[in-house]
Amino acid sequence: MALLQQEIILEPSASYPFHVLATHYSYRGNPFGNSEDALTLILFHALGVHKETWEVTVSRLFDLCTSTSSQIKIRDVFSIESPNHGRSAELNADQIAKQAVDNWPGEYAKATQRFLTADLSLGGSRVDFKSRNLVGICHSLGAAALFLAAQADPTLPFRFMIAFEPGVTDKDNEQRIRANFAASAWAWLREDVFRSRKSARKHLEENIMYATWDPRCLDLFVKYALIDHPAAKHPPPYTFRGVVTALSRDHHARSYMSDDLTFRGVAAYTSLTQKLPVHLIWGAVDEFANDDLRDFMALHGRTPASVSKIEEAGHMVVQQQPDACADQILSILLLETKRMSRL
Template identity: 35%
Template sequence: PSPDYPLYITAKRYWLAEFEAHDADPEALTLILLHSTSFHKETWEPTVERVFRHLSQRGARSGLRRVKVRCAWVIESPNHGESAQLNQEALQHPPFYRSFCCETYAQAVHRFLSAGLEHEARVDFRTQRLVGIGHSLGGCAISLLQHIQPIFTFSSIILVEPMMSAGGPGPIHPLRVMLIKHAYERQDVWCSREAAWRSLQGRRRTENWDPQVLKLYVKHGLRPHPGGAYAEAPYHGVTLACTREEEVTMYRDADGATKPVAVLDEFCTRIPVHVIFGAVNDFVY
């Protein structure tokens, strides 16, 4: 945090020891991954692990060995996951109180990338060949990032079910209403992480999740309930890291589904863009 930006921005860096051979290679890729609404940075871990397995020497038969990756950075929205707990006080005051949106996430990512040289690791993202990967909210944010000055040059972008609407806000309105309803109705308190695990395993929304994603959600998508600080006996209750109110605020972002489209129209003429939609048209189609 700084006087002009009182929020923590957290991220994790993933790599394999064999990738260190590419540190000085200008063609090696640095992956920048952004998560979706109500999730957390660690939700990408099973995907990153699978990609790295294909890229590693052990996965040479996949034909991807020629692709060189330096590392992957997963950057968290400041009102989600671990970041939300660090920022819980600042999020209760202007200008961040009930105001987070796709662009706010993009601005946080830009701030993190810009601060690289100030960090003790001295990471200069401007000299690296960046690939942006965003899921849902993250797809909108990685798109909006492309027009924030000073611009970070990306070599390509991958959008996974981005919450965008090329036809204006109308077509996505029913989905927005449904997501807001579900967010308000979502259970947000459990007596323990074990209870949360048992409860979430039986939910229709989570039954198709990769088991590892669900485990990571229970570990990183929940946080100790703040009421525990006032309990006389040890209290193990947990609540959502991204509160229901913060989740709803993201869904109500008036320009969140449309503004990224205009930016996409511009940068897709300069760099390759790959868009992935789910086989089942249950959310974005």
């Protein structure tokens, strides 16, 4: 199966000041590429990574779908990037500098709405997302973006959602307060400048926060989450040809303060679970989420369609166990396809 990918760039508009980037995935010979009843998967990444971080999972999912007798129909996949992450951060650098840094999770939701309602052309054909069968798949920060975007525009036809380690909860939840304190401290302290991508790769694979990642996901991080250092443009002898993380430490640390990662995000999630199936998937290793926090996501009117765990993974489950994530997604696609066929 030959994976096909294409980067899509929406230019800023009068109503939205940022470039919005997404990667479109399909595969050569996809029999469902024009099928109106097939599924279109919309992917949302975690804080600190990039839109291509799902690539290993997407590739395996396509492999599974082409080899399974169940004939799950996936039309295509779009992975949308937060405007201050990955290559988006490079294109938006000037505009980012003019913005406050407090609410980028909410900005990700706005970027999502911009993308899914844009006049988008792909391969000579207009993409009308409102006529598609959308499946939202998110991880951590991406959960807030998905839930808020879907709540803000109910006309977006999401049939169901899958959330890996969703990064939303009640503002006063003690476990989340402790986790956010630790995460923001780490974000302020993390190394963000490297002499080269090669040296960055070596540093990251020895760092406890990245050492558990699948090597393929780490390679993607080095390729897409790092950008040329701004000093590369300085004249000699002041040129520095190193790399820096696309997401700044400032934006990274202060994202944990966003109300969209706390009560606004969980309010949107609560509302959505009463309207459509939302499946939760956790890493079995307690990091950000312990059993109390996981239980919180299924109490007080919150009714997830299913709750499951992936072994040998913590909060960064998509980067640690990308193949297992694909397997879990497939099982939910099978379940939901059967459900929709009965409607």
